[in-house]
Amino acid sequence: MTRFRRQFTFGSLALIAASVAALWLNGKFNALPDYAFLTGWALLAGMFVLTIYNVRKKLPFLPLGKSETWLQIHIFLGFFTTLLFLIHLNFRLPHGWFEIALAWLFVLVSGSGFVGLFFSRILPRRLATRGGEVIFEKIPALRHVLKAEAETLSLGTDAKSPVIAEFYTKRLAPFFSGPKNSWLHFVESRRPVSALLAELEDLRRFATDDERQRIERLAAIVRQKDGLDYHRALQLALKLWLFVHIPLTYGLLIFTALHIVLVFGFSGGAR
Amino acid sequence: MSEQLPSPDFDAHNYARPNQNWICGHACEGNACRQGPDAKGRCRATAECKPVQKTKPGETKGRWHCTRPGGECESGPLPDGSCCRPIAKCSPVPTLRVWRGRATLAVIAASCAVLLLLLGNPPWRNNFISPGIVSDSHSGATFAARAETNHLNQNCGACHVAGDSGPNPMIHAALHADPGILDLKKLANAKPAEPTAIDESCLKCHAGRNFHQTDAPPISCSFCHAEHQGRMMAATTDASCNFCHGDAAKMAHNSVGDEVTSLKSKQSQSLLTSAPTKSEIHHFADDHPQFRFITEKLRDPDTLKFNHTLHLTGPTIPNLPGGEKLDCMFCHQPDAAGAFMKPVAFEKNCRVCHSLQFDPETPQLMLPHGNVDFVSAYLRSLPKQYLNLAATENLADANGFVEKKLAGLRSQFGTGEDLERRVFFSTATFGPEAQIGTLSGATRSLFPGCAYCHEIKTAASGLPQITKPVMPERWLVKAKFSHAKHLNIACAQCHDAVHSKDTADILLPAKETCAACHSPHGGVANTCAECHTYHQPQFVAK
Numbered sequence: 001m002t003r004f005r006r007q008f009t010f011g012s013l014a015l016i017a018a019s020v021a022a023l024w025l026n027g028k029f030n031a032l033p034d035y036a037f038l039t040g041w042a043l044l045a046g047m048f049v050l051t052i053y054n055v056r057k058k059l060p061f062l063p064l065g066k067s068e069t070w071l072q073i074h075i076f077l078g079f080f081t082t083l084l085f086l087i088h089l090n091f092r093l094p095h096g097w098f099e100i101a102l103a104w105l106f107v108l109v110s111g112s113g114f115v116g117l118f119f120s121r122i123l124p125r126r127l128a129t130r131g132g133e134v135i136f137e138k139i140p141a142l143r144h145v146l147k148a149e150a151e152t153l154s155l156g157t158d159a160k161s162p163v164i165a166e167f168y169t170k171r172l173a174p175f176f177s178g179p180k181n182s183w184l185h186f187v188e189s190r191r192p193v194s195a196l197l198a199e200l201e202d203l204r205r206f207a208t209d210d211e212r213q214r215i216e217r218l219a220a221i222v223r224q225k226d227g228l229d230y231h232r233a234l235q236l237a238l239k240l241w242l243f244v245h246i247p248l249t250y251g252l253l254i255f256t257a258l259h260i261v262l263v264f265g266f267s268g269g270a271r
Numbered sequence: 272m273s274e275q276l277p278s279p280d281f282d283a284h285n286y287a288r289p290n291q292n293w294i295c296g297h298a299c300e301g302n303a304c305r306q307g308p309d310a311k312g313r314c315r316a317t318a319e320c321k322p323v324q325k326t327k328p329g330e331t332k333g334r335w336h337c338t339r340p341g342g343e344c345e346s347g348p349l350p351d352g353s354c355c356r357p358i359a360k361c362s363p364v365p366t367l368r369v370w371r372g373r374a375t376l377a378v379i380a381a382s383c384a385v386l387l388l389l390l391g392n393p394p395w396r397n398n399f400i401s402p403g404i405v406s407d408s409h410s411g412a413t414f415a416a417r418a419e420t421n422h423l424n425q426n427c428g429a430c431h432v433a434g435d436s437g438p439n440p441m442i443h444a445a446l447h448a449d450p451g452i453l454d455l456k457k458l459a460n461a462k463p464a465e466p467t468a469i470d471e472s473c474l475k476c477h478a479g480r481n482f483h484q485t486d487a488p489p490i491s492c493s494f495c496h497a498e499h500q501g502r503m504m505a506a507t508t509d510a511s512c513n514f515c516h517g518d519a520a521k522m523a524h525n526s527v528g529d530e531v532t533s534l535k536s537k538q539s540q541s542l543l544t545s546a547p548t549k550s551e552i553h554h555f556a557d558d559h560p561q562f563r564f565i566t567e568k569l570r571d572p573d574t575l576k577f578n579h580t581l582h583l584t585g586p587t588i589p590n591l592p593g594g595e596k597l598d599c600m601f602c603h604q605p606d607a608a609g610a611f612m613k614p615v616a617f618e619k620n621c622r623v624c625h626s627l628q629f630d631p632e633t634p635q636l637m638l639p640h641g642n643v644d645f646v647s648a649y650l651r652s653l654p655k656q657y658l659n660l661a662a663t664e665n666l667a668d669a670n671g672f673v674e675k676k677l678a679g680l681r682s683q684f685g686t687g688e689d690l691e692r693r694v695f696f697s698t699a700t701f702g703p704e705a706q707i708g709t710l711s712g713a714t715r716s717l718f719p720g721c722a723y724c725h726e727i728k729t730a731a732s733g734l735p736q737i738t739k740p741v742m743p744e745r746w747l748v749k750a751k752f753s754h755a756k757h758l759n760i761a762c763a764q765c766h767d768a769v770h771s772k773d774t775a776d777i778l779l780p781a782k783e784t785c786a787a788c789h790s791p792h793g794g795v796a797n798t799c800a801e802c803h804t805y806h807q808p809q810f811v812a813k
Contacts, residue, residue, distance in 0.1 A: 031510075033465065034450065034458040041455065095403030095499065137366070140299035239367050246371060247378035254382040258390075262400055264445035264452050265433040267469075 039088040046081035105252040112244040147176040185233035193226040296361025308363035318354030403499030430472040464494040512799040556790030570775035574726035575740035579768035609755030695735035750802040
């Protein structure tokens with residue numbers, strides 16, 4: 001059994017056990033007068049542990065355990081905290097503007113986390129099927145190299161084919177000008193690049209031998225550029241979900257702090 | 272150590288520095304400088320070299336020398352010692368980490384700004400932090416007027432100390448809450464339904480907690496009445512009632528049953544409450560006790576003699592003057608609210624058939640009803656009554672008419688005392704038997720004697736004494752009921768009057784009859800509060 005599988009199995013069993021225990025305790029102690037306070041504190045504790053994972057990543061020099069272990073805890077605790085959230089709400093929809101906003105923040109943070117988990121499990125496999133490993137930050141440079149080569153092949157001093165030059169100007173230059181077809185790559189559609197390659201193939205049929213070699217090389221470059229775009233689209237998705245997850249986490253913490261003040265300030269005890 | 276070595280294809284020249292906040296502006300062209308931007312995103316490129324000044328022996332100023340890697344350039348340094356080949360500065364590009372950090376700061380700033388804006392404006396604050404719509408009872412113009420009368424705050428502050436204050440008092444109230452913010456032990460051990468400080472706010476308008484039982488433990492108002500649930504206060508659920516009635520230990524100390532039993536001999540109404548509830552009750556259809564008049568086989572103590580079966584199905588019952596057949600609704604009319612039935616009255620409901628006509632030949636004369644003395648006086652003034660009748664009908668020989676009538680009565684009943692005795696005590700009918708409540712008679716049924724319907728006793732003075740009929744307006748007085756809500760049900764479906772020949776029959780439905788509809792299976796509301804009221808009626812707002 002691999003370490004990942006071992007962690008997954010252990011984590012899943014722990015999550016199931018904790019969830020069953022939480023639901024059982026909920027059924028048993030739901031009638032307690034201050035039950036919502038208790039589930040609220042449990043939820044806050046879960047949110048605290050989830051949040052300090054980000055702090056842990058910023059402090060790699062401290063001996064706080066492996067980041068991989070922290071990530072596993074973050075994932076499984078994220079699921080459990082979502083259950084705690086539902087228990088805290090007593091499985092009902094919230095009322096009032098503030099509580100609705102707070103609930104939406106939690107839903108967005110946890111929902112983006114689930115999306116991120118899904119992406120991190122699915123997208124790397126898809127990336128592995130389209131070429132080797134490409135560092136996201138190097139993609140612009142690699143794209144520039146391909147663009148320069150295609151430009152040289154089409155418009156260079158030794159390029160004497162007006163047909164290829166025109167085709168490059170009209171069709172390939174926009175294609176190489178930047179990342180293209182991100183959404184289509186995300187949904188695994190290759191229709192644009194297939195269309196472009198088909199046009200190149202049409203061009204090749206009536207070309208001279210020299211032109212044919214250049215067109216075949218251009219087709220290869222187009223495929224590489226498309227592969228780069230594919231990597232960029234998927235790797236961007238792997239990074240962009242954090243733009244929702246992390247910023248809204250801090251918003252959630254701010255709203256949670258106010259929530260605590262309000263519930264204690266307005267509760268029966270404080271009157 | 273081997274893990275820390277760079278991979279074989281590591282290109283130190285094009286090192287991307289993905290963890291840094293800024294990347295070289297030329298990186299997208301594959302020409303990132305080796306130095307890279309500084310921490311604040313400024314390009315650090317200057318020139319291809321940094322010339323050094325060398326002063327040979329005998330020279331005073333010295334000369335600048337090129338230090339370019341790979342060999343000196345042709346032009347060499349400029350006279351001021353700067354490199355002649357400056358590198359064009361780039362515009363460093365922030366990495367995704369920087370954008371993410373900016374997004375985080377923006378969300379934090381937006382959250383703080385929104386909260387400060389909303390909390391700083393009292394009307395917005397109250398709407399924003401309210402966990403739900405306040406009921407109409409505790410908001411709006413009526414509540415505002417009442418709050419003014421009672422010198423209360425008209426907003427959240429009417430109930431919550433922190434309700435109409437700014438952020439600082441809110442925090443102060445939160446920090447001084449009881450149980451405290453971190454007092455988890457007290458939070459975990461809080462007793463259910465225990466009154467809290469917020470109940471004091473309720474008592475400013477509501478005069479005390481009048482519980483349905485004097486020795487009931489004090490219960491927090493909010494345990495049953497949840498606010499912020501909508502424009503109508505949330506209906507009290509069975510869970511609130513089950514706090515006591517679902518708890519065997521609490522019910523074991525209940526004294527309600529004893530109290531009702533002690534009233535048994537005083538009021539017939541009290542006989543007809545539910546059975547003493549020392550047992551647990553959770554739901555009406557499941558474990559609510561059977562009504563007490565059934566379990567204890569109680570009888571209606573009313574002394575009036577009435578036969579429902581005869582009046583509803585008897586072949587001798589005549590049609591009403593309008594030709595309609597006598598039915599339940601003729602005697603049992605709903606009150607103005609439609610909830611309960613008006614009391615049955617002789618003049619309105621009985622006299623139409625039972626006219627108290629004592630002389631078969633003179634239907635114009637009828638005995639008064641309701642007072643023994645009046646009846647006795649009327650009988651003793653019969654000559655005068657007949658004389659008045661003769662005058663009214665303009666009879667030529669009035670005295671002869673009176674004599675003839677009195678002679679007829681004497682021949683039928685004997686003396687006046689005999690007639691009076693018979694009127695009060697006889698259950699036999701006057702006149703032809705067939706005329707008593709039959710369809711064959713052209714007139715209404717004749718008067719058979721007070722004892723036909725009433726219990727007649729002889730007082731110590733020898734005068735007749737009629738036991739006053741007791742017809743309670745309500746039977747199950749501990750429960751709410753409205754006939755108006757049950758108009759789609761035939762009377763006989765709940766009240767088995769067709770088979771009741773005796774007044775003592777209590778024609779109320781058994782619990783099962785109610786539960787046929789008022790149960791989860793029946794689909795009609797079946798909560799405790801559907802029939803019962805927790806508070807005494809005097810628990811009203813000041």
